[in-house]
Amino acid sequence: MSEGYSTANTPTHHESNPEWLAYDERYIWHPYTQMQLVSRAIGVERGEGAYLYLADGRRALDGISSWWVTLHGHVHPKIAAAIAEQAAKLEQVIFAGFTHEPAARLAQKLVAIMPAGLDKVFFSxxxxxxxEVSIKMCLQFWRHRGESRTEILALEHAYHGDTFGAMAVSARSPFTAPFDELLFQVERLPFPSPPSQWEAGFSDAETTFLDALLEAGKRQTAAAFIYEPLLLGSGGMLTWRPRVLQEALAIAKHYKILTIADEVLTGFGRTGTMFASEQAEGNPDLMTLSKGITGGFLPMGMTLATSEIFNAFLSNDRKRTLFHGHSYTGNPISAAAAVASLEIFEEEPVFERINAIARSHSALGPTLARKHNLQFRQIGTVAAFEPQKSAGYLSTKSLEWGKRALDQGLLVRPLGDTIYLLPPYATTPEDLEFAYATIDQVLSQTA
Ligand SMILES: Cc1ncc(COP(=O)(O)O)c(C=O)c1O
Structure with missing residues (x-):
């Protein structure tokens, strides 16, 4: 990818909507969408770099990496070529007892850059x-060890996904409300909000969190602590500090609580380091990855674990198998895309792009926040703005702001009334100036 990969921000001509959009309206039930309020989805015809080209001829800067997945940019030619090549060679094969080069190479490459100890790779x-896999690994690990540790610890405001186990460890919210009675109980740890100003020690919230973890540790019933390191995404782009994570890892280790770093969002540079976990001393026992793993081209999930966890499943007794797998587990085309994405990290100045995005946020964010009386948070390539009094996820601001921003050429999808930018790395400082100016206008128009 050359530096000129992202295109200039000039509008394209308008065309009428294509006829296939009517099929969408008639047949498709969209995710996270109240279909009565948003009846017509916006058609997208193609992508390039940081931009999406809409079916009606407009162009939009992708301010949210298309749900946090697009990593380097849309349609990066190297990943597109790797996918085409792999699709013509081996598109899919059963992954129980069989393997292939892209999966093996991907595992080798990832383990080489992982926090120490995470050397076994399970695909989903x-x-x-x-x-789900990480939770099952932990629970079954303790069963094999003959210790009755079945409790899972998770953070207030956490989000770990929409399947039942992932919902159970996520915070109870409008997302989970219809199912709350059926979700297994977890021990909810208070969120360690950082101090509002510089303080020498821990904030009250940080101390309360660490104390709660310590008390849970003493009970010796906790199987695992799952957390989103340093950045809680769906919970409202909430940040917490590396020193607190470090302390938490030390407590968990002391009390033999397995730690699961959910880096599904934070992985692959989003927080300024390859993995957010790198910013704290002490390593997790498991890590979950997805979203940006394939550069944002194809679905793939991955759970990494230590050899200690892996070894606890080794036995001549087949009942001690990890009975988990999906039809497409380890898909060769997804794996080839992921290998190509990691090669882009080796071949292109990806961290220079990441640092440039972070610098733009630091330069532009505080001014915007002051002007509109918002709280500003930033970690690496992610910046968020929250009203002093938030109305939460169901705030109707989300729909209105999203629509107005798109009308001006910026794709954002606020979490309620928290507006945030999480752009692909092809986004230039000029693109971000445009994004900030657009958000400024939208907030001024709706104040
Ligand atoms: C931290 C975290 N974990 C898990 C998930 C679930 O990932 P998916 O939507 O691919 O199932 C998400 C999705 O946003 C996430 O942010």
Whole structure:
């Protein structure tokens, strides 16, 4: 990808909507969409770099990496070529007892850049299934060890996915409300909000969180602690500090609580380091990955575990197998895309792009926040703006702001009244100036 990969922000001519959009309206039930309020989906014809080209001829800067997946940029030619090549060679094969070069190479490449100790790789299909696998690994690990540890610890405001186990460890919210009675109980740890200003020690919230973890540890019933390291995405782009994570890892280790770093969102550079976990000393026992793993081209989930966990499943007794797998587990085309994405990290100045995005946020974010009386949070390539008093996820601001921004050429999808930018790495400082100016206008128009 050359530096000129992202295109200039000039509008294209308008065309009429294609006829296939009527089929969508008639037949498709869209995710996370109240179909009575948003009846017509917006057609997208193609993507390039940081931009999407809409079916009506407009162009939009993708401010949210198409649900946090697009990593380098849309239609990166190297990944597109790797997919085409692999599709013509081996598109899919059963992964129980069989394997292939893209999966093996991907595992080798990932383990080489992982926090130490995470050296066994289990494939699945998406973030939710990667989380399901991690929970099952922990619970079954303790069963094999003969210890009755069945409790899972998870953070307030957490989000780990939409399947039942992933919902159970996620915060109770409008997403889970219809199912709450059926979700297994977890021990909910208070969110360690950072201090509002510089403080020498831990904030009250941080201390309360660490104390709760310590008390849970003393009970010796906790199987695992699952957390989104340093950035809680769906919970409202909430950030927490590496020093607190570090302390938590130390407590968990002391009390033999397995730690699951859910890096489905934070993996692959989003927080400024390859994995958010790198910013704290101490390593998790498991890590979940998805979203950006294939550069954002194809679905793939992955759960990494230590050899200690893996070894606890080794036995001549077949009942001690990890009975989990999906039809497309380890799909060769997804794996080839993921290998190509990791090669882009090796061949192109990806971290320079990441740092440039972070610098733009730091330069532009505080001014915007002051002007509109918002709280500003930033970690790496992610910046968020929240009203002093938030109305939560169901705030209707989300729909209105999203529509107005798109009308001006920016795709954002606020979490309620928290507006955020999480752009692909092809996004230039000029693109971000445009994004900030657009958000400024939208907020001014709706104030
Ligand atoms: C931290 C985290 N874990 C898990 C998931 C679930 O991933 P998926 O939507 O691919 O199932 C998400 C999705 O947003 C996430 O942010």
């Amino acid at each position: 299909d998406d973030g939710s299934t990667a989380v």
